[in-house]
Structures are given as C-alpha cells and as structure tokens.
Amino acid sequence: xEKLIHIIEGCAVQDRHCQQLLYDKFYGLCxxxxxxxxxxxxxxxxxxxxxxxxxxxxxxxxxxxxxxxVEMLLMGWIRRVIINAAIDYMRREINNHxxxxxxxxxxxxxxxxxxxxxxxxxxxxxxxxxxxxxxYRVVFNLHVIEGYSHPEIAKMLGITTGTSKSNLxxxxxxxxxxxxxxxxxxxxxxx
Amino acid sequence: xxxxxxxxxxxxxxxxxxxxxxxxxxxxxAKLSDALEKEPSLIQxxxxxxxxxxxxxxxxxxxxxxxxxxxxxxxxQSGTQRPAQRPAPTVTQTRAQxxxxxxxxxxxxxxxxxxxxxxxPSPSVASVAPKSFTxxxxxxxxxxxxxxxxxExxxxxxxRQATTRGAATRGLASGDLAPDGTTSRGSTPxxxxxxxxxxxVEPSADPLLAFLDVQRARTSDGVLLQVDVHRTxxxxxxxxxxxxxxxxxxxxxxxxxxxxLVAPDLSTIRFQTVxxxxxxxxxxxxxxxNAKWSLETGVYIDRKKYFTEGQYFxxxxxxxxxxxxxQKVDGICNMVELPLSLRYNLGTGNKVKWxxxxxxxxxxxxxxxxxxxxLSNGNPMTKAASYRNPSQNWFSIVNLSVGYEQKLGxxxxxxxxxxxxxxxxxIGTGSLPIMSAGLNIGITRRIx
Numbered sequence: 001x002e003k004l005i006h007i008i009e010g011c012a013v014q015d016r017h018c019q020q021l022l023y024d025k026f027y028g029l030c031x032x033x034x035x036x037x038x039x040x041x042x043x044x045x046x047x048x049x050x051x052x053x054x055x056x057x058x059x060x061x062x063x064x065x066x067x068x069x070v071e072m073l074l075m076g077w078i079r080r081v082i083i084n085a086a087i088d089y090m091r092r093e094i095n096n097h098x099x100x101x102x103x104x105x106x107x108x109x110x111x112x113x114x115x116x117x118x119x120x121x122x123x124x125x126x127x128x129x130x131x132x133x134x135x136y137r138v139v140f141n142l143h144v145i146e147g148y149s150h151p152e153i154a155k156m157l158g159i160t161t162g163t164s165k166s167n168l169x170x171x172x173x174x175x176x177x178x179x180x181x182x183x184x185x186x187x188x189x190x191x
Numbered sequence: 192x193x194x195x196x197x198x199x200x201x202x203x204x205x206x207x208x209x210x211x212x213x214x215x216x217x218x219x220x221a222k223l224s225d226a227l228e229k230e231p232s233l234i235q236x237x238x239x240x241x242x243x244x245x246x247x248x249x250x251x252x253x254x255x256x257x258x259x260x261x262x263x264x265x266x267x268q269s270g271t272q273r274p275a276q277r278p279a280p281t282v283t284q285t286r287a288q289x290x291x292x293x294x295x296x297x298x299x300x301x302x303x304x305x306x307x308x309x310x311x312p313s314p315s316v317a318s319v320a321p322k323s324f325t326x327x328x329x330x331x332x333x334x335x336x337x338x339x340x341x342x343e344x345x346x347x348x349x350x351r352q353a354t355t356r357g358a359a360t361r362g363l364a365s366g367d368l369a370p371d372g373t374t375s376r377g378s379t380p381x382x383x384x385x386x387x388x389x390x391x392v393e394p395s396a397d398p399l400l401a402f403l404d405v406q407r408a409r410t411s412d413g414v415l416l417q418v419d420v421h422r423t424x425x426x427x428x429x430x431x432x433x434x435x436x437x438x439x440x441x442x443x444x445x446x447x448x449x450x451x452l453v454a455p456d457l458s459t460i461r462f463q464t465v466x467x468x469x470x471x472x473x474x475x476x477x478x479x480x481n482a483k484w485s486l487e488t489g490v491y492i493d494r495k496k497y498f499t500e501g502q503y504f505x506x507x508x509x510x511x512x513x514x515x516x517x518q519k520v521d522g523i524c525n526m527v528e529l530p531l532s533l534r535y536n537l538g539t540g541n542k543v544k545w546x547x548x549x550x551x552x553x554x555x556x557x558x559x560x561x562x563x564x565x566l567s568n569g570n571p572m573t574k575a576a577s578y579r580n581p582s583q584n585w586f587s588i589v590n591l592s593v594g595y596e597q598k599l600g601x602x603x604x605x606x607x608x609x610x611x612x613x614x615x616x617x618i619g620t621g622s623l624p625i626m627s628a629g630l631n632i633g634i635t636r637r638i639x
Contacts, residue, residue, distance in 0.1 A: 019227070020220050028215035035213055045217050053226055058566070061516075084566075108212035122207035129204065144201045145208045155514040175200060 004071055011059040019056050029075070030082045036129060036141050037086035039093070041106040051078075051085035083146060087156065090134055102127055128178045136171035143168050260593060444482050450475040450606060450635030452489075458497040458627045466521065469495040471629060477534065485534040487548060493526045497625055501565065505622035509576070516566040523560045524619055529553040532590050542598035552588040552612060559619050578620050589613045596635070603636030 007025075010018025027048065034047040055078065062077055064070050107123060129137060138157065142148045143164070148156070150164040157164070456469035473491030480486070501517030532550025539545075560577045594608030608631035614624045 014227075016224060016227075020224070023220055023223060024218065027218040028213075031215050031217070032208070032211065032213050036208060041214075041217075045219075049219070049223060049226070052223055054566075056223075056227055106214055108214045118206075119210065119212045122211035125204055125207035126211045126213075140204075141208075145205055152514070172200065175204075179200070 001067065001070065004074070005064060005067060008059075008062065008064060008070070008074065011056060012062070014056070014059075023052055026075070026078055030078060033079060033082045034086050035106075036126065036145070037083070037138060038089055039098075039100045039130070039134075041103070043089065043093075047086045047089045048082065050089070051082040054085065055081050079146070083142070084156075087138065090138060094134070102130065128175055131178070132171055132174055136167050136174065139164050139167040140171035140175075444479050446479045446637050447639040448477045448479065448635050448637045450477075450603070450633050452491070452606070452608075452631045452633030454610070454629040454631045456493065456495055456627050456629040458495040458625050460497055460499040460503055460623050460625055462626075463500065463503075464498055466498045467496040469493065469497075469523075469627075471528070471631075473528070475633065475635060477635070482539070483536050485536075487530070487532045487534050487550070489530055491528040491530065493528050493554075494523065495526070495625060495627060496521075496523050497623070498522070499621075499623060503621075503623060505617060507622075508620050512563065512565065515572075517563060518566060518571070519564040520621065521562040522619075522621070522623070524556055524625075525558045527555040527557060529555070530590055531586070532592075537593075544596040544604075546594050546596065548590065548592045548594065548608075548610075550590045551586040552590050553586055554582075554584040554588060554618055556582045556584075556619055561620070582619055584614075584616060584618055587614060587616045587618075589615060592631070594631070599634070603634045606631065606633045606635050608632075 007018045007021050011022055030048045030051060031044055034051070035041065035044040038044050038047055062074070064073070066073070129140065132140060139153060142153045142156070143150065150161045150168075153159075153164045154161045159167075451472075452475050453472040454470070456471045457465050458469055459465050471491050471493045473489055475487060475489040477485050477487040499520050499522070501519060504512075504517055504520050506512040506517065530550060530552040532548040534546050534548045537545040537547055558577060558579050560575070562573060562575045564571065564573050566572070590610065590612055592608045592610035594606060596607075597605045599605050610627075610629055610631055612627040614626060617623055618625050
C-alpha cells in the first residue's frame, strides 16, 4: 500500500520512474479493457498508449482521500480513463465498419494445462462480444461489464437513453443467438 | 436456451472480461516516455500549500496597506499640528493712539493672507479686518512673550505657517541684519528686531499682519525665534466707530455631490491567476451628513474578466458540463453594479481628504461569456457559451476602500480610491466567488 501511494505521489509530480512502475503494474488491466471495445489488438495497444498519456498528463487531478481504498480508487480511475480513450478511438473509427477476425497470437499461450477450461470459455465469450457491431458492443460493455446506467451511457456517448437501452437489448439478442449456436448448455455447465 | 436469462449472461460476461487470456507483453514504456517528454503535462501540479499560503499572505499584506496608509497619514497630520498646540508666543501691543481698536481686533487671530498674497486657511478667523492702515508717527512697541501691558494675541498657528511658507518669507536680505542682531529695514521704517543673531525678519506688506504687530523671524534653518520688535512712528488707525466681530465660519456639511469614476478591475477567484484586466465606470452620488460621514451610491457598469480551474465552477446551471471533466474556465461578464456605502473621512487637509468606505454592492448581471476547457472521454476539448441575464445578486458583495481626494479648484475633486469587493455568495452561472480589486479614478463635485 505504501509503495502504491509513493508511486501515485511520484506520478503527480511527473516522476518518470514512478510512471513506469504504474504503467507496468496496470498495463494488463488496461489492455484487457481496451480490447473489449476496439476491433483489433493493435488498436487496443494504441488506446492504452493514449489513455496512459492522458492519465500521466492529468495525474495531479487524482487525489488520495482514503488511503485504505487507494488501490480500488486508482483502478476505478484508470478504468474510466481507458474506457474514455477507447470510446474516443471508436468515434474516430466510426466509419470503419469492417469486421476483423481475431488472430490467435493475441491470446496468451501458456502451457495448455495452465489454461483452464474457463479461460477457453472466457476467450470464446470475449470473441462473441467483439463480433458485435460497435454501437451494440460499446453499450453492452458499458452497461453489463462496467456497470454504468443508461443515462450515464447516454451522456458519455451522446445518444439518448432509449437508444442505449435499445442497443443493449439488441446486443443481448445477438449474444443469446450466438451462445445458442455455441452449445450453451455446455457453456453453462462449465461455469 | 430455456436456462439462459439475462442475468446469467451478464454474470458470465463479467467474469470473462476480467479473466480472459489476453497477451499483455506488448507494453512499450519507451514509446510512452518519449511521448511524455514531447508533450509535458498540460495541467500543472496544484499549488503547494506553501505557495498558496505565500499568495494569501501577499494579498492580506496588500489589503492591510490601505488602512495603514490612512493611519500613517493621520499620524503625520497629528505630528504637524502638534507645534500649534504648544504655548504660542504672545504678542503684546500697546497702541497709544488707537482707542477704537477693540481687543477683538487686536486678536484678529490668524491672518487670512500673507505678504505674498497666499491664502492661509483659517476656518475660525475673525471676519473683520481693517480697511485702511496707515503708519504714522505714533510710537508703538511690540514685543513677543512677556510684555507687561497691552493685549495678548495667541497666534502660534499663524506664526508657524508664516515660517514654513517659502513664498511668505522670500525677499529677505540677510544683510539687513545689524551686527548687534537687530534688523533695520527701509521698507518698514523704525522697525527693529532684537533676537538671535542671524535671524531675519519678514516685512509684511499685508496691512493685517502689520496690524497684528507680529513679525515673523526665522533663522537660516527655518527655526522660529523669539523676536522683540520695536516699532516707532507707526500707527494703525482703525475707522472710528467700527466694532470688530469675531464670527466663526460654520461650513454647511449637508450637501450632495456627484462624480464620474473609471477603474481598472482585477478579478480573481479564490486567489487564482488574473489573466486580464476588466473595467468599471459609472456615476457616483453622495450625500454628506457632516464633516466626517457621507453616504454614497451610484451606478457602475462593470466588465469583469476572470479565470478559474474547473473545480470551482458550479456546473448545476450548465447541464452539458455535468458529465465532463471541466478543466479551466475563462469568463467575461458584463453587469450593472449598485453600490451603497458609508464614507468616513479619516483626515482633512487644506485641499486633501483621506477617507475610507464600507458597504454592500448589488450585481445585476446582464451577460456572461465563458470559454470552457474540458476533457470529454479523456479528450481535451473547448467550448464557448454565452448567457443573457443569468443572475442578480442583491447586496451580496462587500465593498471596502480607502481613498484620497484632492481639490482641483472649480473642476471639483480628484478622487483616487483603491477598492476591494468581496463576494458573500457565488456570482453568475457558475456561482463563482469573484473577488475584485482596482483603483477608482474620478472627478467628484458638489451639486447641491
């Protein structure tokens, strides 16, 4: 905990060493968040880069008010910054409707025994999410996974609450349809 | 499919989002570090407590300077008036052939004019002065301090003024001094002065001064000396039958005055940076109760320019801002200000007044313009917006000032007045505590 507070204080005064420590510590988390939103792995890397850039340039805004919850608060803040960076990236790529197959090299390839069955399942589920149209995908991510309400999503994306609900409904329908095709009974049994 | 519902799917995907096996070895700190070097932080770290305290100290020091300047002036004034309170030299006059002269005439306190014609203010001066003044052959003796006979006149103030006024003492030739310390002047025949060697005696062309038989003398360093003056062959006839009246002038303080003021206006919000200077101009109206107290009001047109960090801007009245991270706000507002203040004169000189005012102001906002800088989805953006008639703040600003007023003759009075306006509540769309300071410069004039 003390080390994390030290890192935060260092980042607030633009200390490069502390910034690197923070970058390394939360890079995986950020990449996983970004990858759920954007199309490709490379785009996710770019989003994370942009997100960290904004984070470090504005780090003095992050205040440690409760030292006991500092890690949770920091993760929440980082998550928010990365999500915003991802949404911003998607806006810039709004005219790009191309779908991309996810290459195998983006997945973690450890020992096959180390990868549990659940991991394989999660990989399949994330692949399903990424196959959603961008408008549905972003609302699904924001509402189901991040926990934002529809009015919040509407404000973030500049859409109406109704559109947000509609997109979520359609996203769920897509996923249910896809899950049905993927032998849902097996999936649920595995979980 | 029958076993699947929305909650099942949601839980499933939540678990998957945290634990899916994505490769995370693509980090590239060098690239990020390079980018950070090229584009340093836009937002500077917040002011340290030390710097913040220093800025506040400077502000309060500036604020204290105003009353201290007033107090300093009062102290200086009391210091200069002190000699007048000391026992003044007395003038004893014996006028053998001046039966008509009354004691009041003899003690025609202070002269209203000096030899060079410079007016010496004397608010409580007797209004009677001899119309004609001829010096005849009468013997007349005038001594300072301790004459046994005759009338005594206390005129310390006049003597002091005469000594300190260069114009009044110009024209004296030190060579007039006799070796025995007496001065004999051709212009005033028979006038002799006995005193400290080196003293000079001013001839007074003014008949009033001569009438008083008071001679001013000073040494080369300006110190007033005791002088014995013996006059011979001088007469100060007064028209027979004339009685002197001593009338004290009682100035009528009840009056109205008006003025035009203009001021550069520096506005800050919680002691943040002042980026540009606004303006204030308008009309001042005042009513004087007495020599010390006045009531002032007026109508000012203010144009305030200010800057604030986003955290101090209340976003309640600007819904689109509620969900963005507001970084900085530059604002300009136009308003009508209605001040109501009590004025107290700290000190009054011949042509100078020092005063302080305190009161409340009303701000009637007519328009506001803001330039917002904010982060939307982490992306820096700017947006400008203007608002009409957004708010009215009645008597919610405290007015404090210390001022200086200089008479400019028939034009009126020049008024210089550093002021401070401290808000008691938030002002405008962003409910910002706009504190203002400036310097009122203007002309005021009695109108009724």
